[in-house]
Amino acid sequence: xxxxxxxxxxxxxxxxxxxxxxxxxxxxxxxxxxxxxxxxxxxxxxxxxxxxxxxxxxxxxxxxxxxxxxxxxxxxxxxxxxxxxxxxxxxxxxxxxxxxxxxxxxxxxxxxxxxxxxxxxxxxxxxxxxxxxxxxxxxxxxxxxxxxxxxxxxxxxxxxxxxxxxxxxxxxxxxxxxxxxxxxxxxxxxxxxxxxxxxxxxxxxxxxxxxxxxxxxxxxxxxxxxxxxxxxxxxxxxxxxxx
Amino acid sequence: xxxxxxxxxxxxxxxxxxxxxxxxxxxxxxxxxxxxxxxxxxxxxxxxxxxxxxxxxxxxxxxxxxxxxxxxxxxxxxxxxxxxxxxxxxxxxxxxxxxxxxxxxxxxxxxxxxxxxxxxxxxxxxxxxxxxxxxxxxxxxxxxxxxxxxxxxxxxxxxxxxxxxxxxxxxxxxxxxxxxxxxxxxxxxxxxxxxxxxxxxxxxxxxxxxxxxxxxxxxxxxxxxxxxxxxxxxxxxxxxxxxxxxxxxxxxxxxxxxxxxxxxxxxxxxxxxxxxxxxxxxxxxxxxxxxxxxxxxxxxxxxxxxxxxxxxxxxxxxxxxxxxxxxxxxxxxxxxxxxxxxxxxxxxxxxxxxxxxxxxxxxxxxxxxxxxxxxxxxxxxxxxxxxxxxxxxxxxxxxxxxxxxxxxxxxxxxxxxxxxxxxxxxxxxxxx
Numbered sequence: 203x204x205x206x207x208x209x210x211x212x213x214x215x216x217x218x219x220x221x222x223x224x225x226x227x228x229x230x231x232x233x234x235x236x237x238x239x240x241x242x243x244x245x246x247x248x249x250x251x252x253x254x255x256x257x258x259x260x261x262x263x264x265x266x267x268x269x270x271x272x273x274x275x276x277x278x279x280x281x282x283x284x285x286x287x288x289x290x291x292x293x294x295x296x297x298x299x300x301x302x303x304x305x306x307x308x309x310x311x312x313x314x315x316x317x318x319x320x321x322x323x324x325x326x327x328x329x330x331x332x333x334x335x336x337x338x339x340x341x342x343x344x345x346x347x348x349x350x351x352x353x354x355x356x357x358x359x360x361x362x363x364x365x366x367x368x369x370x371x372x373x374x375x376x377x378x379x380x381x382x383x384x385x386x387x388x389x390x391x392x393x394x395x396x397x398x399x400x401x402x403x404x405x406x407x408x409x410x411x412x413x414x415x416x417x418x419x420x421x422x423x424x425x426x427x428x429x430x431x432x433x434x435x436x437x438x439x440x441x442x443x444x445x
Numbered sequence: 446x447x448x449x450x451x452x453x454x455x456x457x458x459x460x461x462x463x464x465x466x467x468x469x470x471x472x473x474x475x476x477x478x479x480x481x482x483x484x485x486x487x488x489x490x491x492x493x494x495x496x497x498x499x500x501x502x503x504x505x506x507x508x509x510x511x512x513x514x515x516x517x518x519x520x521x522x523x524x525x526x527x528x529x530x531x532x533x534x535x536x537x538x539x540x541x542x543x544x545x546x547x548x549x550x551x552x553x554x555x556x557x558x559x560x561x562x563x564x565x566x567x568x569x570x571x572x573x574x575x576x577x578x579x580x581x582x583x584x585x586x587x588x589x590x591x592x593x594x595x596x597x598x599x600x601x602x603x604x605x606x607x608x609x610x611x612x613x614x615x616x617x618x619x620x621x622x623x624x625x626x627x628x629x630x631x632x633x634x635x636x637x638x639x640x641x642x643x644x645x646x647x648x649x650x651x652x653x654x655x656x657x658x659x660x661x662x663x664x665x666x667x668x669x670x671x672x673x674x675x676x677x678x679x680x681x682x683x684x685x686x687x688x689x690x691x692x693x694x695x696x697x698x699x700x701x702x703x704x705x706x707x708x709x710x711x712x713x714x715x716x717x718x719x720x721x722x723x724x725x726x727x728x729x730x731x732x733x734x735x736x737x738x739x740x741x742x743x744x745x746x747x748x749x750x751x752x753x754x755x756x757x758x759x760x761x762x763x764x765x766x767x768x769x770x771x772x773x774x775x776x777x778x779x780x781x782x783x784x785x786x787x788x789x790x791x792x793x794x795x796x797x798x799x800x801x802x803x804x805x806x807x808x809x810x811x812x813x814x815x816x817x818x819x820x821x822x823x824x825x826x827x828x829x830x831x832x833x834x835x836x837x838x839x840x841x842x843x844x845x846x847x848x849x850x851x852x853x854x855x856x857x858x859x860x861x862x863x864x865x866x867x868x869x870x871x872x873x874x875x876x877x
């Protein structure tokens with residue numbers, strides 16, 4: 203059928219997405235830092251579903267290398283999924299700009315740099331899809347994670363603009379806003395069971411939304427309404443709250 | 446962290462441990478003295494509950510598939526459901542599947558699970574090429590029927606008490622279609638049920654649903670379902686998405702009346718004495734998986750499954766007494782599953798032996814355990830035993846009488862110092 207490129211392929215959601223797309227007949231490029239550690243997953247997918255899986259070395263913070271990376275893909279992908287994400291240490295980042303910039307660059311700048319390149323290619327080919335995994339944390343700034351949240355807010359806006367730009371080029375863009383997901387990123391946070399999705403559930407929802415040409419996806423769906431409520435709290439009230 | 450097993454009874458306030466690599470796992474084995482592997486939480490009772498529960502689900506990689514020999518190598522946290530999704534389109538199936546596909550390979554080994562084809566095929570362990578086991582001292586050994594066979598026979602059916610199963614190589618069977626040709630036989634009483642089992646013993650798969658609340662002359666009436674894969678057909682298998690019971694139903698939802706009506710509807714729906722159907726893998730092998738969290742119908746207090754087996758020669762008499770005792774007690778069992786078994790294997794604690802087993806679900810309520818104690822006595826009097834994967838309450842004495850090899854198992858636990866590392870609530874109760 204053709205390849206899907208997954209960047210940030212080491213995350214738990216990416217892992218589930220890789221299996222989801224492979225099961226549905228796609229071959230895969232899995233890109234991440236220290237790509238060697240993706241080999242067991244690549245082997246798993248080829249044993250499970252008999253698809254081709256290639257692991258590619260990619261350091262998202264090495265912006266200068268993005269073009270070369272994309273050029274190195276022999277067969278250009280049918281679609282790209284960005285699962286890049288770094289929660290970081292909010293408290294540290296408040297006083298340590300190096301940490302703050304790592305959070306911003308990983309979650310936003312690096313994705314922009316990479317998706318700009320891919321968007322140009324897709325636009326020229328007049329086909330393809332882009333899935334960007336943002337976060338509900340980008341819907342409103344909270345003291346617990348506003349550096350991560352602000353980068354995701356920027357990403358959400360970027361994806362919205364990209365969707366607008368690429369609409370006439372027949373390229374679809376899906377913005378995904380997961381709520382709580384049971385992953386290594388949230389390990390030990392004691393998340394409420396009813397609001398927390400498993401990575402496989404998120405992957406399935408993303409696949410369905412992407413295949414159905416949806417624009418935006420909250421996962422679980424209840425998060426759309428939770429965030430609607432959170433966004434509607436007036437700022438004078440919100441600033442004193444701890445949520 | 447409050448992990449549960451499928452029966453939601455008992456509860457356990459143990460610690461859920463996660464490991465990223467085998468060195469971390471080794472450290473856990475050193476640091477804990479009541480640790481047990483926890484797979485997908487589908488054993489019914491307390492066999493995977495303990496102070497420290499090692500989460501095995503994340504260990505879910507497929508390692509290799511030899512499509513000439515039909516041997517699949519997977520890590521122990523892989524679900525049977527994932528295996529089926531992967532192999533059915535290639536024309537293969539597991540040799541043995543239990544009534545749910547939502548269990549891990551490690552769990553299948555620990556409970557040495559069996560399925561509708563036990564009378565012909567035997568248990569899950571009988572199709573293992575080998576598996577790797579981490580012992581309490583952190584050593585990893587490869588176990589098979591010929592290599593470290595003592596560890597193999599103790600681990601298969603050993604309820605996780607011998608170590609941590611890391612990965613396994615499983616022999617598969619060829620299938621020509623994803624569809625099963627099923628025959629449904631309706632019987633009027635226990636005698637007819639037994640006759641039907643014998644008559645259809647050549648069918649590879651068979652299982653009977655017993656109407657537990659039938660009284661008098663109707664006792665033991667059932668729907669017997671037998672079948673096999675069609676020789677040729679489509680292989681594109683897709684697991685259907687499923688409805689789920691969203692929350693625990695209140696305790697009163699399941700009373701004698703509602704169970705009675707369900708049983709009557711189920712049994713009464715089938716009119717013909719013998720009828721034939723073509724059914725899917727999921728509906729034939731895993732009917733209950735179609736309803737997510739079906740355990741919630743039993744309410745917050747949970748339920749237990751009572752599963753016992755009786756040797757063939759004592760089966761008819763024993764089952765008659767037990768079914769009458771249950772009918773008289775008025776305690777409704779939502780499901781009662783009767784099954785014919787083939788010969789026992791060499792594993793120390795595997796459940797099956799040549800005869801018949803019955804599995805019944807009971808909501809946890811006052812007076813239940815008195816009834817079950819009474820059933821225990823009848824089971825023992827007929828030379829039978831209880832299935833540990835379902836159990837949450839059997840006494841040490843009752844358990845031991847059913848399992849003559851238990852002291853071999855204990856001796857092996859001592860020899861490898863497994864009793865200083867691996868324990869579940871069940872193993873403490875049974876002093877394993």
